[in-house]
Amino acid sequence: MKTDLSKKSIPGYNFAGIEEKWQQRWGEAQLYRAPDKPSADNNFYMLVMYAYPSGDIHMGHFRNYIIGDAVARQQMMLGKEVLHPFGWDAFGLPAERAAIKHDTHPQVWTKQNIGVSRKTLQKVGVSFDWSREVDSSDPSYYKWTQWMFLQLFNKGLAYQKTGWVNWDPVDKTVLANEQVKDGIAERSGAQVEKKELVGWYFRITDYADRLVDDLDTLPEWPDNVKTIQREWIGRSHGLEVDFVIEETGKKLPIYTTRPDTIYGVTFMAISPEAEILKSLNLDSEYTAKVAEYQKKAATRTDIERASLSEDKDGVFTGKYAINPYNGERVQLWVADYVLAGYGTGAVMAVPAHDTRDFAFAKKYGIPIRVVIHPDKNTTLDVDTMEDAFTDYGPMINSAQFDGLTGEKALDCVSEYAEQKNIGRRKVNYKLKDWSISRQRYWGCPIPIIHCDKCGLVPVPESELPVVLPRVESYHPKGRSPLADVPEFMNVKCPKCGGEAQRDPDTMDTFVCSSWYYLRYIDALNDKAPFDKEKAAAWMPIDLYVGGITHATGHLIYFRFFHKFLHDLGWVSTAEPVKKLFNHGMVSDADGEVMSKSKGNVVSPIALCDERGVDISRLGMFFTAPSEKPVQWSDDALSGVEKFIVNKLYPIISDYRGTGPDLKCYFKSGSLPEAEWSLYIKLNQTIKRVSESFERLQFNTAIAALMELVRDYNPEVIKSDELNDQVVLKTIQMVAPLAPHLAEEMWQLAGFEQSVFKSTWPVHDPDAVIGETINIAVQVNGKLRDTVAVAVDADQAVVEQAAEASEKVAKHTEGKQIIKKIYVPGRLLSIVVKS
């Protein structure tokens, strides 16, 4: 791929040589090395999600990282001190699985992959500061993950409990709710089972309110992510009402968001897993039936339960509960449409005003009582109702509350409960505490010691890290492989010195990724996870680029960690990230997600070897705006390849060597027309490209550069200064997108310093509009002609020009002109009466 540049002694475009040369020089010059402690107001923290080292990076990573790279490089040119680090999310199940498959050790496998992936990233010229690289599976890192755990433990935010968990029967481990979708484990694809198990949890629910409320302080986060997080946290305001079990007088609290329907309760329903069920003392004729039902419910997965939503079933317990509002006695049922983990695990059932309760009541012939009407003049008839009426409306059949509606009704009914001490207002969340125990080997050990005498004892900070022992066998057995390693398990209790045992579980890898962005700031610190002052200077992250898949997982977890660290005084900001950007996914030409099993993976490294890094980058940028999904096809490269090889690179041979002052603007009238219009084109391009960068829409930036290069014709340019400004500023604008090429051209132009040390061009505000402009002329809203007028022409001049147009006259002749609307610089709209 040589270009003939015979007119001057400029070598052809040899991308391989250029890439190698500059990657080496940039490395030597430590171009990407971020200052240890930046000035507080002139820094930019550019973060991309760190990578799971599975083999090599793929096109999705490539896209993600070149977006971040373009921003980082432009920020350098804007004079910012830039932190652009990278690292490895190195613990986790896939490493274990792959290691088992290849009969190697997870650590070996992981380190190998890190080596390969790092090399690829360096090869594609991403401007990471590798001196800050982190590896979450390295003791120097996970020492501090354990430290984080201990901080949470000390504040009572890390705790152990027995609970119903999501059990992955394939990977044989517990999963967090965030790792299960539609009852299917995200990683293994297995149907998740319910299991009652002891495990560690983080009390993220303590932060639920702040996690919701502070979303309002993030204007630069995409709305969809904020909405997803709000719904995931699922805050609702309601009332907890104490119903009473008739026989025993024991309280049976339920949670409702519709206190205004409380007089419509005709039965109660309890989840088969609910604790209260055990204390009911069922009569013998019901015990077996209920037990059988519980058993059946336990074998059903969540999806099965949900898919049966049309057909609700349950069993009567033989017991009754009393509604504290009206003293009514209602049947108590067990039904698996009631979730054990939400509210109190029991609900008041109002068939007339809840679809689920309605279906259930219909099935079992339970009475339905209407207590809300759509409005004052419409009444509902129980006999003809086909579905529940779930909207708000005036209360009826509700004693003293009759006539109240909506907000007011909720208020009064709640108020009454609190006065009579039969209930209390309550806020509930769908968000559950974060389950972090994993019964697997390849993870961060939990720094807790179990002592018969002292209970749960944290490992003293001075003894961190608790090192993950190197073991031969780590096959999943359903309990942690570490439990079978006595050298690891058996320790002395740090408190009493007696025999004690370590915790055999390892942590969810999302714990590791909840604070990695802070470690980058001070990656080599062995006295603390990071230095507070350095963090205060760099934080918050100015831009975080990643895929949307993390909206309910990582992006909630790490906000939680950050807030916790904020409370401890370790970080100065309440939120970690100022601007979040989700790039679109990369799929193959048929729209299929690229995966090894499908064999449709396009390797960025192969692409870059074949076509060159800069062409590959430009191809990816040009094919779609960054937020949209891309169906990758090599066809996307042909346009940008021609542009680079035939158009852009050769302009360096037109450089005349004046070394112009790039800050110097030309004055209107100082250049002949052709040159002035090129000067305007240059400045329009600078403006468009700069704006495109702000929106991360590199496709339009490239389009603008293509236009500029197309319009650039050195033969008609007499001013060497202008000519050279165009050449140099074009190189600068293309530099963040095609760094090697730009750097090479910059050097050929005679510069000794890197183009990334040069200053990003600023458009001349007096030169973005030409001397004459075209004004559109509409008649009755239809475009009839355009007229060219001087840029400073007033309405009268434009009207005159419009009148002179035959095309316009054709539509206005003999008609009465009602009005004329003039939009300065854009159009003239003439309204006529026909």
Next chain:
RNA sequence: GCGAGAGUGGCGGAAUUGGCAGACGCGCUGGAUUUAGGAUCCAGUUCCGAGAGGAGUGGGGGUUCGAAUCCCCCCUUUCGCACCA
């Protein structure tokens, strides 16, 4: 089912706030050069029409001098949530 977004040429996509729809690129057509063309250059390329002209941003209605852009209804599609009481 609920919620949010999207729908523009053969294709990827442009069009800050309502103001010349289709920038830029791919593909395609014609031409030039060439032994050759999967190279390069020039011209053309939304649709209908020979032309004048007309239609046109998923479909239908509306607001406006003017709508891809705002409002209402419908269709399609992507994503999220999915018994949360």
